[in-house]
Amino acid sequence: MELQKFTYDNKITRLFMNATILWGIVGMLVGLTIALELVFPLMSGGISWLSFGRLRPLHTNAVIFAFVGNGLFTGIYYSAPRLLKTPMFSELLGKIHFWGWQLIIVAAALTLPFGFTVGKEYAELEWPIDIAIALIWVVFGINLIMTTVKRRTKHIYVAIWFYIATFVTVAVLHIVNSINIPVSLLKSYPIYAGVQDALVQWWYGHNAVAFFLTTPYLGMMYYFIPKAANRPVYSYKLSIIHFWALIFLYIWAGPHHLLYTALPDWAQALGVVFSVMLIAPSWGGMINGLLTLRGAWDKVRESPVLKMFVVAVTAYGMSTFEGPLLSLKSVNAISHFTDWTIAHVHIGALGWNGMMTFGMLYWLFPRIYKTQLFSTKLANIHFWLATTGMLFFAIPLYFAGFAQSLMWKEFTADGYLKYPNFIETVTQVIPMYGIRILGGTLYITGVIIMIFNLIKTANAGTFVATEDDEAPALESHASVIDKGHRTLEGKPLLFTLLALAAILIGGIIEFVPMFMVKSNIPTISSVKPYTPLELEGRDIYIREGCYNCHSQMIRPFRSEVERYGDYTKAGETVYDHPFQFGSKRTGPDLAREGVKTGPLYKPNSWHYNHFFSPQKLVAESIMPPFPWLIANELDYSKISKKISVMQTLGVPYPEGYANQAKDELLKQANEIAQGLRNEGIDVTDTKEVIALIAYIQRLGTDIHRTDGSSAFTNK
Amino acid sequence: MKIIANTLENIAGIEWYPIIGLFIFLIFFIVLIIRVMYLGQDEVQELSQLPLDRNDNFVKEPNNQLN
Numbered sequence: 001m002e003l004q005k006f007t008y009d010n011k012i013t014r015l016f017m018n019a020t021i022l023w024g025i026v027g028m029l030v031g032l033t034i035a036l037e038l039v040f041p042l043m044s045g046g047i048s049w050l051s052f053g054r055l056r057p058l059h060t061n062a063v064i065f066a067f068v069g070n071g072l073f074t075g076i077y078y079s080a081p082r083l084l085k086t087p088m089f090s091e092l093l094g095k096i097h098f099w100g101w102q103l104i105i106v107a108a109a110l111t112l113p114f115g116f117t118v119g120k121e122y123a124e125l126e127w128p129i130d131i132a133i134a135l136i137w138v139v140f141g142i143n144l145i146m147t148t149v150k151r152r153t154k155h156i157y158v159a160i161w162f163y164i165a166t167f168v169t170v171a172v173l174h175i176v177n178s179i180n181i182p183v184s185l186l187k188s189y190p191i192y193a194g195v196q197d198a199l200v201q202w203w204y205g206h207n208a209v210a211f212f213l214t215t216p217y218l219g220m221m222y223y224f225i226p227k228a229a230n231r232p233v234y235s236y237k238l239s240i241i242h243f244w245a246l247i248f249l250y251i252w253a254g255p256h257h258l259l260y261t262a263l264p265d266w267a268q269a270l271g272v273v274f275s276v277m278l279i280a281p282s283w284g285g286m287i288n289g290l291l292t293l294r295g296a297w298d299k300v301r302e303s304p305v306l307k308m309f310v311v312a313v314t315a316y317g318m319s320t321f322e323g324p325l326l327s328l329k330s331v332n333a334i335s336h337f338t339d340w341t342i343a344h345v346h347i348g349a350l351g352w353n354g355m356m357t358f359g360m361l362y363w364l365f366p367r368i369y370k371t372q373l374f375s376t377k378l379a380n381i382h383f384w385l386a387t388t389g390m391l392f393f394a395i396p397l398y399f400a401g402f403a404q405s406l407m408w409k410e411f412t413a414d415g416y417l418k419y420p421n422f423i424e425t426v427t428q429v430i431p432m433y434g435i436r437i438l439g440g441t442l443y444i445t446g447v448i449i450m451i452f453n454l455i456k457t458a459n460a461g462t463f464v465a466t467e468d469d470e471a472p473a474l475e476s477h478a479s480v481i482d483k484g485h486r487t488l489e490g491k492p493l494l495f496t497l498l499a500l501a502a503i504l505i506g507g508i509i510e511f512v513p514m515f516m517v518k519s520n521i522p523t524i525s526s527v528k529p530y531t532p533l534e535l536e537g538r539d540i541y542i543r544e545g546c547y548n549c550h551s552q553m554i555r556p557f558r559s560e561v562e563r564y565g566d567y568t569k570a571g572e573t574v575y576d577h578p579f580q581f582g583s584k585r586t587g588p589d590l591a592r593e594g595v596k597t598g599p600l601y602k603p604n605s606w607h608y609n610h611f612f613s614p615q616k617l618v619a620e621s622i623m624p625p626f627p628w629l630i631a632n633e634l635d636y637s638k639i640s641k642k643i644s645v646m647q648t649l650g651v652p653y654p655e656g657y658a659n660q661a662k663d664e665l666l667k668q669a670n671e672i673a674q675g676l677r678n679e680g681i682d683v684t685d686t687k688e689v690i691a692l693i694a695y696i697q698r699l700g701t702d703i704h705r706t707d708g709s710s711a712f713t714n715k
Numbered sequence: 716m717k718i719i720a721n722t723l724e725n726i727a728g729i730e731w732y733p734i735i736g737l738f739i740f741l742i743f744f745i746v747l748i749i750r751v752m753y754l755g756q757d758e759v760q761e762l763s764q765l766p767l768d769r770n771d772n773f774v775k776e777p778n779n780q781l782n
Contacts (some may be wrong), residue, residue, distance in 0.1 A: 232764055274740075
């Protein structure tokens with residue numbers, strides 16, 4: 001059997017490795033900044049691009065797509081060629097992939113803080129960047145799949161399946177969720193609205209966790225843990241079941257993010273059932289990872305790499321146990337909209353993704369630089385800082401989530417809300433936010449120590465740009481007779497198609513009835529499109545990232561109806577491109593903020609002063625001030641185009657309304673501004689704050705309109 | 716799209732969708748288990764050795780000698 005010689009390229013691995021470290025520290029520092037802002041709300045100093053609502057999407061995008069993204073590419077570009085006994089298919093595609101991905105990250109950093117956002121969580125980037133992501137992702141996919149096709153091994157190891165599933169599913173998720181109609185270069189509206197938009201978004205959001213943060217890292221677990229422990233995976237059969245069951249079940253679970261909302265009950269039930277079933281493959285994977293260390297546990301004591309991996313896999317097990325629990329309606333009733341969710345995702349991000357990445361880096365650096373790790377002691381210190389940091393982060397937030405939720409729900413003996421002022425429940429959890437900052441600081445300190453350690457390691461060694469290997473050509477395996485699952489493993493393209501089918505079945509069964517069956521979203525005749533000024537106000541609401549702290553979804557609980565007003569109906573959201581349900585209540589729900597007879601109603605002047613300085617009106621408020629809304633002139637030059645796009649999306653503005661939108665806008669702005677001037681506030685008609693007030697005062701009022709009149713004057 | 720939307724507008728038995736979903740998974744899972752049971756021990760052995768057949772543990776970390 002003739003052996004063919006070939007080389008593995010470590011240059012691309014090194015590029016991704018360095019990018020992982022760079023964006024990791026950036027993403028974490030932005031996270032620390034926004035954690036500080038919750039305790040010191042005036043910290044942003046009235047600078048728009050430093051405000052919480054604008055930086056929080058930057059934090060989530062940086063950690064998910066920049067840190068973990070580059071981390072998973074590091075793992076794939078290192079392990080895939082070695083598992084397939086061939087170099088990556090194309091060095092050029094690898095370079096395009098690397099630099100394209102970094103440019104996308106830079107583009108995100110240059111748009112999100114400046115308010116260019118679609119307003120859907122983890123999918124905030126505007127349409128030109130979305131297109132770039134799709135193209136670069138395809139480049140990555142071609143490189144990966146062609147490497148698999150060109151391999152020299154007969155069979156494809158389980159890690160590669162996880163990589164392929166990652167590519168296929170993320171492509172589908174990203175494209176389906178990002179279909180928007182542009183208004184301008186950096187502004188677009190999603191084609192879906194309200195509840196349907198929410199379903200698509202959380203199908204995407206949940207599976208971004210599944211197929212961006214989980215499956216590629218599971219592939220890396222199946223490669224790097226055996227490597228680091230020098231032992232084969234505990235059960236290869238279990239890994240096959242793990243893979244198929246996981247990708248098949250995950251795709252259905254998205255609706256668990258929308259429990260008790262206006263989403264139809266059948267879809268909620270579907271999400272719950274599949275989420276509970278997910279425990280099985282998730283724990284199968286965790287057990288498989290941990291038991292790979294059987295007989296090698298003594299090594300864990302000595303090796304920081306294995307320590308990191310053990311904590312990572314344990315954190316994976318904890319958060320995949322917690323996830324299904326949070327999907328139970330009774331638990332979700334307490335946890336949803338609280339800091340419990342933030343704690344949950346950080347067990348995953350800091351524990352699973354963070355620790356897997358650090359372990360991998362500590363393992364890779366000495367090998368790529370052909371030297372010893374500079375200091376095992378420092379790596380151990382990093383391990384303890386990361387582990388305690390994670391706990392100091394999450395545990396206070398579990399307390400905060402529980403405490404605040406129970407306060408929201410508590411009634412007095414006389415049947416009134418015990419804490420009717422939302423702010424009373426906020427002040428209770430501020431100390432927990434303080435401890436969270438300590439946790440985050442410990443974690444970041446560990447990362448800084450790691451960077452020092454790895455730089456010293458790199459300086460001490462010599463970079464090995466390429467590594468030689470040899471293996472027989474694929475054809476020499478042809479005589480082996482296949483049976484069972486191995487047939488499938490030998491055919492990467494068929495395998496890719498089957499993985500695609502597995503994930504599409506769930507999506508289609510959820511989506512088709514949701515979009516096609518009218519009875520899912522009962523129409524409400526009094527619900528009308530937004531006026532031009534309200535639409536501009538809504539765009540400012542999205543730009544400022546208000547949805548990061550305020551929900552617009554009153555669940556049908558006595559405590560919520562009492563506090564916020566009538567629960568939200570699906571039919572009220574039909575013109576919301578995008579939906580703005582939110583996922584966290586750092587501040588109160590705003591779904592019925594504009595209802596004059598409602599429990600939350602505030603006059604225009606209150607809102608004006610509150611945007612200028614929340615603390616002047618609510619001393620303990622942790623909302624940042626928005627002085628730029630008061631100062632900025634409203635740019636309404638695109639209002640006609642916006643109305644036309646809305647019409648394209650099916651919002652029933654009368655024909656020709658786009659042409660008169662500007663006049664309507666100015667008329668309504670004048671009414672609001674005049675009202676403010678009458679109360680002694682010095683304001684001109686066309687300030688941004690006027691549009692935002694118009695939108696806020698519209699919220700939730702549709703079903704309270706009794707005269708049957710339209711929200712806009714032209715019928 | 717209109718034609719499909721109108722046809723499906725009054726679809727009956729929407730409550731069966733979750734059941735169908737579960738059913739598809741159940742069949743899929745049973746087939747999967749049977750196929751995995753077919754795998755011979757030697758094949759499993761060979762597959763699980765794939766990451767390990769190349770020794771790149773050429774470095775010796777001070778307290779991390781795993782070979």
